Amino acid sequence: MGLDDACNTGLVLGLGFSSTLETPSKANNQTPKKSPCLKFEQTATAATSFEPSLTLGLSGESYQVTATKKIDVNKGGGYLHHHEEPAAGDLYSQASPHSAVSSFSSGRVKRERDLSSEEVEVEKNSSRVSDEDEDGVNARKKLRLTKEQSALLEESFKQHSTLNPKQKQALARQLNLRPRQVEVWFQNRRARTKLKQTEVDCELLKKCCETLTDENRRLQKELQELKALKLAQPFYMHMPAATLTMCPSCERIGGVGDGNSKNPFSIASKPHFYNPFTNPSAAC
DNA sequence: ACTGTCAAGCAGGTTG
DNA sequence: CAACCTGCTTGACAGT
Numbered sequence: 001m002g003l004d005d006a007c008n009t010g011l012v013l014g015l016g017f018s019s020t021l022e023t024p025s026k027a028n029n030q031t032p033k034k035s036p037c038l039k040f041e042q043t044a045t046a047a048t049s050f051e052p053s054l055t056l057g058l059s060g061e062s063y064q065v066t067a068t069k070k071i072d073v074n075k076g077g078g079y080l081h082h083h084e085e086p087a088a089g090d091l092y093s094q095a096s097p098h099s100a101v102s103s104f105s106s107g108r109v110k111r112e113r114d115l116s117s118e119e120v121e122v123e124k125n126s127s128r129v130s131d132e133d134e135d136g137v138n139a140r141k142k143l144r145l146t147k148e149q150s151a152l153l154e155e156s157f158k159q160h161s162t163l164n165p166k167q168k169q170a171l172a173r174q175l176n177l178r179p180r181q182v183e184v185w186f187q188n189r190r191a192r193t194k195l196k197q198t199e200v201d202c203e204l205l206k207k208c209c210e211t212l213t214d215e216n217r218r219l220q221k222e223l224q225e226l227k228a229l230k231l232a233q234p235f236y237m238h239m240p241a242a243t244l245t246m247c248p249s250c251e252r253i254g255g256v257g258d259g260n261s262k263n264p265f266s267i268a269s270k271p272h273f274y275n276p277f278t279n280p281s282a283a284c
Numbered sequence: 285a286c287t288g289t290c291a292a293g294c295a296g297g298t299t300g
Numbered sequence: 301c302a303a304c305c306t307g308c309t310t311g312a313c314a315g316t
Contacts (some may be wrong), residue, residue: 142312143291160303183304184292190289191306 145185149175153182157189 033062146152156163156171163171163186165179 144313146290165303181291186291187305188290188292191308194306 075117132142153185153189155187161190161193162186 153171153176156167160167163182168179168182171177172182175182
């Protein structure tokens with residue numbers, strides 16, 4: 001057992017927890033801005049090459065979008081959802097002969113202000129946005145990405161977890177999605193990755209905590225034994241307690257600060273504190 | 285009915 | 301100041 005098993009993770013446990021797991025794919029990528037919080041990346045998936053399996057849970061189903069529309073009065077600027085017909089030869093039609101993917105035009109007022117003119121143009125081309133469907137029936141449906149779309153997004157995410165505008169445009173064109181949808185997918189994907197990594201780190205910290213608790217218990221016991229020894233053997237009574245140390249591994253009493261001394265009971269120049277992080281195996 | 289997932293919204297911070 | 305990000309939240313949908 002020991003700290004090496006549980007804590008050899010590059011983690012630093014102290015008053016502040018610092019973990020910097022950098023994604024190797026950052027190099028050819030748009031440099032992400034520094035965040036005040038910890039920056040986690042899922043290195044396992046980020047580092048591996050793309051395989052045709054999906055990592056996101058997907059129903060894999062396509063949806064026949066019913067044509068109903070409603071306005072979300074809680075959101076400023078309305079919240080409209082629309083039926084979107086599959087473009088010929090694109091991913092939608094490849095996914096399923098029945099597939100029809102809904103698309104949103106939510107938050108139009110703010111979003112159109114945020115979008116560049118190029119993106120607005122792409123949106124108009126890639127997503128049919130109108131106040132009503134062909135049926136004239138209100139529609140509010142949640143967009144579900146097809147397997148193919150998710151797979152391509154995942155593949156792209158493995159290459160770089162952030163997108164520059166050109167990559168975004170290209171991906172959106174490829175997937176027949178709005179650039180905004182690609183952007184949102186990447187934002188949510190990063191958030192999920194971070195959450196997952198946080199959970200992993202949390203588990204590691206729990207293990208470290210348990211290990212340290214055990215170590216502390218053991219050291220307390222050793223201290224008690226030393227005190228008992230001190231009372232039993234008058235020899236030790238002449239030495240200040242702080243000058244004596246016991247190696248936790250070989251359990252021999254010795255001094256510190258004098259590594260060359262042949263005498264195990266040399267006087268320490270200063271108190272010695274056992275630090276499991278800087279000295280995880282008590283370094284005999 | 286309840287819960288988990290996920291696309292998408294907004295607020296606020298950072299950066300060039 | 302625009303563009304981008306994170307963090308939090310909302311709402312639709314699927315699974316139980």
